Amino acid sequence: MAFIPHTDADIREMLAAIGVADIASLFDEIPRQLRNDALTQVPPPESEMAVLRLMRERAERDGSFLNFIGAGAYEHHIPAAVWQIATRGEFYSAYTPYQAEASQGTLQTLYEYQTMMASLTGLAISNASLYDGASALAEAVLMAVRLHKGARRVLLPQSLHPRWRSVVKTMVHNQGIELVAVDFDQQTGQTALAGLPADTDGFAALVIPQPNFFGVLEPVDELTDWAHERGMLVIAAPNPTALAVLRPPGQWGRDGADIAAGEGQPLGIPLAGGGPYLGFMTCRAGHVRQMPGRIVGRTLDAAGQPGYTLTLQAREQHIRRSKATSNICTNQGLAATAAAIHMALLGPEGLAQVARSSHANALRLREAFAGIAGVSLPFSGSIFHEFVIQVQTPVAPMLQALQAEGILGGYSLVDDYKAPRQSLLVCATETKTAADIERYAETLTRIVDRGVRPVTSAIKPT
Amino acid sequence: MLIFEQSRAGRRSAAQAPAGGHGVAAIPARDLRLTPPLLPQVSELDAVRHYTRLSQRNFSIDTHFYPLGSCTMKYNPRGANAAAMLPQFLSRHPAAPDNTGQGFLACLFELQEMLKDITGMAAVSLAPMAGAQGEFAGIAMIRAYHDARRDAARTEILVPDAAHGTNPASAIMCGYRVREVATDDDGNVDVAALAAAVGPQTAGLMLTNPSTLGVFERHIVDIERIVHGAGGLLYYDGANLNAILGKAKPGDMGFDAIHINLHKTFSTPHGGGGPGAGPVGVSERLRQYLPLPVVAQDNAEYRLLAEQDCPLSIGRLAAHLGNAGVLLRAYAYARMLGDTGMRRVADFAALNANYLMAELRKAGFELAYPQRRASHEFIVTLQRLKERTGVTAMDFAKRLLDKGFHAPTTYFPLLVPECLLIEPTETESKQTLDAFVAAMKTILDEARATPELVKSAPHELPLRRLDEVRAARQLDLAWQPAGAADQIR
Numbered sequence: 042m043a044f045i046p047h048t049d050a051d052i053r054e055m056l057a058a059i060g061v062a063d064i065a066s067l068f069d070e071i072p073r074q075l076r077n078d079a080l081t082q083v084p085p086p087e088s089e090m091a092v093l094r095l096m097r098e099r100a101e102r103d104g105s106f107l108n109f110i111g112a113g114a115y116e117h118h119i120p121a122a123v124w125q126i127a128t129r130g131e132f133y134s135a136y137t138p139y140q141a142e143a144s145q146g147t148l149q150t151l152y153e154y155q156t157m158m159a160s161l162t163g164l165a166i167s168n169a170s171l172y173d174g175a176s177a178l179a180e181a182v183l184m185a186v187r188l189h190k191g192a193r194r195v196l197l198p199q200s201l202h203p204r205w206r207s208v209v210k211t212m213v214h215n216q217g218i219e220l221v222a223v224d225f226d227q228q229t230g231q232t233a234l235a236g237l238p239a240d241t242d243g244f245a246a247l248v249i250p251q252p253n254f255f256g257v258l259e260p261v262d263e264l265t266d267w268a269h270e271r272g273m274l275v276i277a278a279p280n281p282t283a284l285a286v287l288r289p290p291g292q293w294g295r296d297g298a299d300i301a302a303g304e305g306q307p308l309g310i311p312l313a314g315g316g317p318y319l320g321f322m323t324c325r326a327g328h329v330r331q332m333p334g335r336i337v338g339r340t341l342d343a344a345g346q347p348g349y350t351l352t353l354q355a356r357e358q359h360i361r362r363s364k365a366t367s368n369i370c371t372n373q374g375l376a377a378t379a380a381a382i383h384m385a386l387l388g389p390e391g392l393a394q395v396a397r398s399s400h401a402n403a404l405r406l407r408e409a410f411a412g413i414a415g416v417s418l419p420f421s422g423s424i425f426h427e428f429v430i431q432v433q434t435p436v437a438p439m440l441q442a443l444q445a446e447g448i449l450g451g452y453s454l455v456d457d458y459k460a461p462r463q464s465l466l467v468c469a470t471e472t473k474t475a476a477d478i479e480r481y482a483e484t485l486t487r488i489v490d491r492g493v494r495p496v497t498s499a500i501k502p503t
Numbered sequence: 504m505l506i507f508e509q510s511r512a513g514r515r516s517a518a519q520a521p522a523g524g525h526g527v528a529a530i531p532a533r534d535l536r537l538t539p540p541l542l543p544q545v546s547e548l549d550a551v552r553h554y555t556r557l558s559q560r561n562f563s564i565d566t567h568f569y570p571l572g573s574c575t576m577k578y579n580p581r582g583a584n585a586a587a588m589l590p591q592f593l594s595r596h597p598a599a600p601d602n603t604g605q606g607f608l609a610c611l612f613e614l615q616e617m618l619k620d621i622t623g624m625a626a627v628s629l630a631p632m633a634g635a636q637g638e639f640a641g642i643a644m645i646r647a648y649h650d651a652r653r654d655a656a657r658t659e660i661l662v663p664d665a666a667h668g669t670n671p672a673s674a675i676m677c678g679y680r681v682r683e684v685a686t687d688d689d690g691n692v693d694v695a696a697l698a699a700a701v702g703p704q705t706a707g708l709m710l711t712n713p714s715t716l717g718v719f720e721r722h723i724v725d726i727e728r729i730v731h732g733a734g735g736l737l738y739y740d741g742a743n744l745n746a747i748l749g750k751a752k753p754g755d756m757g758f759d760a761i762h763i764n765l766h767k768t769f770s771t772p773h774g775g776g777g778p779g780a781g782p783v784g785v786s787e788r789l790r791q792y793l794p795l796p797v798v799a800q801d802n803a804e805y806r807l808l809a810e811q812d813c814p815l816s817i818g819r820l821a822a823h824l825g826n827a828g829v830l831l832r833a834y835a836y837a838r839m840l841g842d843t844g845m846r847r848v849a850d851f852a853a854l855n856a857n858y859l860m861a862e863l864r865k866a867g868f869e870l871a872y873p874q875r876r877a878s879h880e881f882i883v884t885l886q887r888l889k890e891r892t893g894v895t896a897m898d899f900a901k902r903l904l905d906k907g908f909h910a911p912t913t914y915f916p917l918l919v920p921e922c923l924l925i926e927p928t929e930t931e932s933k934q935t936l937d938a939f940v941a942a943m944k945t946i947l948d949e950a951r952a953t954p955e956l957v958k959s960a961p962h963e964l965p966l967r968r969l970d971e972v973r974a975a976r977q978l979d980l981a982w983q984p985a986g987a988a989d990q991i992r
Contacts, residue, residue, distance in 0.1 A: 044840075044844075044930045046931070046932040047933065051933040059854075060861070064851075067857050075751045077755055080749060080845060089580070089582035089839060097589055099607065103607055105594050112598050114596060122550065126551065130564070130565025132561065132563070133584070134563040134773065135561045145557075150554065151775075153507070153982070157541070160981075167981065172632040172821065172826075183676075205822055215643060217678065258534055316778070316824060337980070338974040346967070348966045354975075355975075359667075361668070367672065370633065372776055374773075374777045378775060385554070389539035394520040404529055440600075449599055
């Protein structure tokens with residue numbers, strides 16, 4: 042019996058101690074008509090060896106590709122130590138640290154994570170994680186509306202990740218919060234200052250991605266000051282790798298952003314098909330009581346020794362129930378633990394080096410594309426490690442042709458944006474070598490030259 | 504010592520810095536960061552040693568028994584972790600085309616099908632990233648259902664007073680009001696109170712079954728009739744599904760929406776507070792509202808359904824695919840258990856809980872519901888002990904840490920004073936349970952003879968009891984070097 046340790050003798054003794062004849066008697070309070078032990082879709086048990094073999098075969102069949110997709114999930118090198126330590130049983134199989142004295146390892150690691158995230162974003166306070174970037178942004182929108190009191194409209198730029206916009210909508214619309222789009226400038230790819238509404242009555246906050254979904258740096262100072270002058274809060278949605286070299290949200294404009302929320306996946310979390318990732322959130326000191334999610338604080342023990350504990354729990358659902366700041370309970374503790382270890386291993390210079398190297402590779406790739414006939418760059422704004430290209434032929438068959446050569450060429454913008462037409466979001470991080478970039482450019486040149494016929498051959502993993 | 508206090512200017516893990524890219528010439532100067540972030544400057548060995556040592560300051564399932572009620576802290580099989588960390592799964596980009604991930608999607612699809620069968624629901628979405636997000640999705644679907652029928656009068660969600668705090672909080676996030684329903688003396692929902700509470704304003708009822716009081720809800724058939732009869736829908740909080748796995752199905756009980764905590768029943772790790780996963784299942788009438796994505800199988804090919812396939816979906820809860828790596832672990836676990844193993848989970852969870860309940864009662868502990876069977880958990884109340892000795896449930900819990908056992912859940916459910924909610928799970932042996940009973944009995948004796956010893960616990964851990972009041976009053980939520988205060992807003 043997988044993972045059940047009982048011997049026949051144990052079972053006999055335990056039933057005798059309870060005073061029942063058999064295990065079935067323990068279920069006698071379930072109404073008879075509701076008892077149902079049919080399981081037709083669950084196969085018979087398999088050994089660990091058989092299950093690992095099955096899953097290894099499936100994984101190997103999926104193969105791996107030379108990947109140039111970013112679009113909110115970024116391929117970075119993760120030091121071997123990060124997950125070797127994070128999957129130590131003491132971190133991996135620990136519960137939420139409600140019993141602080143038995144959880145100092147997790148609690149101190151999360152306190153260090155909070156310190157790192159607060160400093161990276163230039164704000165005073167970090168929570169101990171939310172689910173992912175998109176849902177963290179949704180929580181930030183709800184938080185801003187609570188802080189603003191009264192106003193229930195929030196400005197969401199079109200240059201924000203389309204999936205993030207969709208998640209925010211799912212999570213806030215039942216509370217009567219209205220999301221209003223802001224257009225982007227078709228020349229620069231930045232949020233258009235001219236697209237901001239003239240009448241700002243009833244607006245609680247403006248969301249500012251940095252860089253935005255197109256990889257373009259936003260005019261964060263002008264946007265921040267514009268919002269603050271109109272009594273709105275500013276919610277920053279920054280890429281944390283970029284913050285190693287970019288001015289942090291706490292220093293945007295005259296007063297800095299009020300809240301930062303985003304995706305912590307680039308900080309040591311594998312792509313893993315989409316999750317688990319790491320939603321982060323930081324804010325000004327004065328806003329901490331409206332912050333959702335767990336927060337770790339430093340305190341003293343009965344003997345005056347410093348230690349760590351969950352704090353401000355009166356914000357949370359297990360204490361406040363229907364009056365809580367959020368329904369969140371389980372968060373992404375292990376991912377936050379991994380992120381802390383990752384940032385400690387890289388340090389300020391290592392993380393900046395990752396950012397600079399990614400930036401340089403993206404520029405190199407962009408330069409390599411510049412020479413390909415039929416490939417253009419629709420946006421003039423400065424980029425970080427991702428950019429949009431436009432092609433003259435349909436994107437979908439071009440991506441299929443690249444895939445047939447073992448390359449995932451980027452994220453098609455065709456479904457999400459009407460303009461620029463036939464465009465593609467491409468990313469290069471520090472993981473790409475000069476040879477990788479050359480291979481992509483050379484393959485794309487060949488495909489464009491032959492006129493991109495749809496390819497039907499089998500996928501060729503590298 | 505904090506990692507920051509070990510930092511030395513100029514020290515680094517050079518092996519972790521990529522080559523190339525020495526400048527950021529293409530980024531305008533005004534966008535550049537002027538002062539580096541406060542990340543530690545340490546060697547790779549410093550960091551490895553620091554976090555390895557920190558890990559040793561934790562209790563965990565791998566090191567300690569965790570009789571934590573409502574949390575199902577069973578063994579997290581290492582094989583499931585190995586399966587989820589296969590290199591091709593880890594390197595898969597979430598936006599990679601479905602045809603590059605057929606093996607990955609096959610695992611998720613099969614998990615979806617198994618969860619449908621186990622719960623007796625018509626359809627399942629794996630999207631929610633935790634139980635609370637599953638609750639949000641479930642209540643949002645209930646709301647979408649009423650909205651589609653233009654039944655705008657339904658503005659209230661009913662929640663038993665013993666419910667998890669996430670239940671009322673989730674209902675509020677979906678724009679509902681919350682009304683509590685009382686519990687009767689046997690730990691069941693007070694059916695008369697429920698019948699009086701329902702009406703044209705009732706959108707639904709959220710119910711945990713077996714309940715958080717550790718007993719099976721015996722009036723479930725009446726409850727279903729009353730709520731559905733009033734036009735409301737039924738939501739099943741799957742926190743305690745482990746107790747009925749392979750014995751009974753929420754679908755048969757008439758539930759319209761449910762969530763399953765994979766980090767409980769399907770043994771994925773808690774990771775010091777997450778990540779979890781909270782797939783949702785629905786009855787036929789809510790199928791079209793499921794959150795996206797859903798894995799579909801067309802002509803032996805797997806694909807992720809999106810907005811164009813499911814126009815009535817409540818939408819997305821995550822940018823990508825939810826906590827996919829957690830789902831893979833749950834899949835590996837489910838395949839190792841198989842159908843026969845799945846049925847034995849509830850058998851042995853119930854055997855362990857009822858045995859522990861019987862033994863603790865013999866040892867002199869007072870049960871909250873002595874007249875009832877334990878489900879997979881049960882409640883001990885220390886109210887009388889507190890009156891006699893001043894020792895509280897919190898003190899008792901802290902003293903258990905000294906004895907090498909994680910504490911049970913304390914002060915939840917709120918209904919039972921000075922309660923310990925105890926859930927041993929099926930993966931613990933009789934010998935571990937006996938050792939736990941012995942420790943409980945020792946502490947009971949200590950509480951009577953030397954109450955101060957228990958009240959001032961823990962004594963044997965690296966730290967004494969932490970001052971939570973001080974933590975909340977003198978907030979220290981991030982370390983700061985001397986003189987750095989003005990750098991951070």
